[in-house]
Amino acid sequence: MDRTVKAFSLILSYPTRALQAAMPEIGGVLAADSRLTAATRRALRPLVESLANRDIYDLEEEFVLLFDRSRSLSLNLFEHVHGESRDRGGAMVSLVETYRAGGFEPATSELPDHLPVLLEFLATQPASEVQETLANAAHIFEALNTRLVRRESPYSAVFAALLQLSGARADSEAVAELLEQPEDDPGDLAALDTVWEESQVTFGPDPNAGCPQVHEMLSRMDPPTTSNSARHIAAK
Numbered sequence: 001m002d003r004t005v006k007a008f009s010l011i012l013s014y015p016t017r018a019l020q021a022a023m024p025e026i027g028g029v030l031a032a033d034s035r036l037t038a039a040t041r042r043a044l045r046p047l048v049e050s051l052a053n054r055d056i057y058d059l060e061e062e063f064v065l066l067f068d069r070s071r072s073l074s075l076n077l078f079e080h081v082h083g084e085s086r087d088r089g090g091a092m093v094s095l096v097e098t099y100r101a102g103g104f105e106p107a108t109s110e111l112p113d114h115l116p117v118l119l120e121f122l123a124t125q126p127a128s129e130v131q132e133t134l135a136n137a138a139h140i141f142e143a144l145n146t147r148l149v150r151r152e153s154p155y156s157a158v159f160a161a162l163l164q165l166s167g168a169r170a171d172s173e174a175v176a177e178l179l180e181q182p183e184d185d186p187g188d189l190a191a192l193d194t195v196w197e198e199s200q201v202t203f204g205p206d207p208n209a210g211c212p213q214v215h216e217m218l219s220r221m222d223p224p225t226t227s228n229s230a231r232h233i234a235a236k
Helices: 003-011 017-032 038-053 056-068 086-101 115-122 127-136 138-150 156-166 172-180 189-198 214-218
Strands: none
Touching (some): 003 017, 003 038, 003 156, 017 056, 127 156, 138 156
């Protein structure tokens, strides 16, 4: 088990009191991982301390505003690549097959490409596959990091750390294309409702869907030309 990858899976999950109680241990795991530079470990401390000590309702509200009401910060990776196209449905089917082939059955209502779900799976996989998978999503991590830095969110440190674990340098052109997509206004609920009503993700069988490794699917992550909501955005 890669405890650091598992720790990031937990940190990027919806905040709960159980997560708060576990933050001292999670912080210890991150502080001890020599794969992360000292600067990266220091950058993670404000988020670790925030999740451990702040009021749970404030943490929940912040999480929803960032990741549920901001499509440009979606934790569903294929949304940044395929939008709502049928290609995304095929990629979802393949990802589920990969999970099952690895003996992993996500116990969650989240979509298969939800980053905490993917990280939970990767935490059980060989180090080479972990690194290659993260490297193939490097441009997404860099774009999310940049957007979160702009919002002065401590969550930005997680994506900088994932990029470091990948050992890759994000393709600058791919990052620029992602950052060209407009930022969302989390307070504009009417616009978000309109997007949801017009959005649809197809999860039906795809004749081209097989059981490739996760990194093979993520390697097809060309920058998107559109970005639409992948799931219903509800106030929690």
